[in-house]
Amino acid sequence: ETGVTQTPRHLVMGMTNKKSLKCEQHLGHNAMYWYKQSAKKPLELMFVYNFKEQTENNSVPSRFSPECPNSSHLFLHLHTLQPEDSALYLCASSQPNREGNIQYFGAGTRLSVL
Amino acid sequence: EDQVTQSPEALRLQEGESSSLNCSYTVSGLRGLFWYRQDPGKGPEFLFTLYSAGEEKEKERLKATLTKKESFLHITAPKPEDSATYLCAVQLNQAGTALIFGKGTTLSVSS
Numbered sequence: 001e002t003g004v005t006q007t008p009r010h011l012v013m014g015m016t017n018k019k020s021l022k023c024e025q026h027l028g029h030n031a032m033y034w035y036k037q038s039a040k041k042p043l044e045l046m047f048v049y050n051f052k053e054q055t056e057n058n059s060v061p062s063r064f065s066p067e068c069p070n071s072s073h074l075f076l077h078l079h080t081l082q083p084e085d086s087a088l089y090l091c092a093s094s095q096p097n098r099e100g101n102i103q104y105f106g107a108g109t110r111l112s113v114l
Numbered sequence: 115e116d117q118v119t120q121s122p123e124a125l126r127l128q129e130g131e132s133s134s135l136n137c138s139y140t141v142s143g144l145r146g147l148f149w150y151r152q153d154p155g156k157g158p159e160f161l162f163t164l165y166s167a168g169e170e171k172e173k174e175r176l177k178a179t180l181t182k183k184e185s186f187l188h189i190t191a192p193k194p195e196d197s198a199t200y201l202c203a204v205q206l207n208q209a210g211t212a213l214i215f216g217k218g219t220t221l222s223v224s225s
Contacts, residue, residue: 004157031211042118043158043201043215056212090157094211100146100165101211105157 003027006091006106013081014114021076021109023091031096032074033103034066037088049074050096081113116141120202120216127223130191135219137202138184147185148213149178150201158201161187192223 004025013019025032034046048056049068063085065077074091088110092103117140127133139147146165150158162171164180171178175196177188187200199220203213 006157033211040217042217043203045212048211050211092157096211100148100163101205101213102148102160102163103213104160105150107155107157110155 003104004091004093004106006089006109008109009107010110010112012112012114013078015081015083017081018077018079020078021089021091021111023074023076023106025072025074025091025093025104027093027095027104029093029095029104030071031094031101032068032071033092033094034064034074034076035090035092035105037090037108043090046076078111081111083113086111086113116204116206116214118202118204118214118216120200120219122219123217124220125222127189127192127221129193129223129225132188132190132192134189135187135200135221136184137187137216139202139204140183141204141206141214143207145205145207147180148203148205149185149187150203152199152201152218161200189221192221194223194225197221197223 007022032049036044046060047066052068067075088108090108091106094103119138121136149161152158162178167182175190179186199218201218203215
């Protein structure tokens with residue numbers, strides 16, 4: 001099993017659909033993250049969870065709804081998205097300690113909103 | 115405002131032609147600086163963490179260095195398989211676990 005697994009790898013959805021992205025980490029980490037990566041832009045942090053509790057919401061629109069049922073799983077529920085939400089959505093996990101916070105990423109879900 | 119700037123945006127090298135990528139940062143307090151490599155269609159892969167000015171780390175043909183204002187990723191005698199986008203990120207003292215990323219440098223190495 002790879003460290004951080006994301007499904008699906010590709011997703012095409014209409015603006016009125018509801019879908020979910022899934023992330024699972026096998027590294028025993030306590031923190032999980034959702035990032036959005038658009039062309040020509042830096043990775044944008046969306047949400048942070050520590051020990052299943054949301055600790056950061058980076059002003060993300062309510063059409064994105066995260067869920068973290070346990071420290072190994074993270075979901076991103078999507079509804080009534082806009083075409084500008086098309087991007088690569090990356091999940092990461094880490095075990096923050098005194099030395100820092102090395103984040104390990106999944107391969108991402110390429111989302112296209114029609 | 116905390117900011118990370120990478121340059122150049124794109125770099126084309128011949129195989130064996132050494133060069134450096136730059137990551138400059140303007141932050142209120144640096145806890146650590148991270149370098150990642152990202153291949154097309156994949157997530158970022160961790161390369162190095164640097165914590166204090168003067169620190170250096172090496173891995174194969176890559177060497178990362180850190181000063182109080184910037185970091186360099188030196189690539190010595192690159193090969194085509196080094197072609198990728200290289201991302202720099204900083205962790206702030208006050209920001210908990212969050213990382214701030216630069217836009218990246220896309221490196222192309224031709225044989």
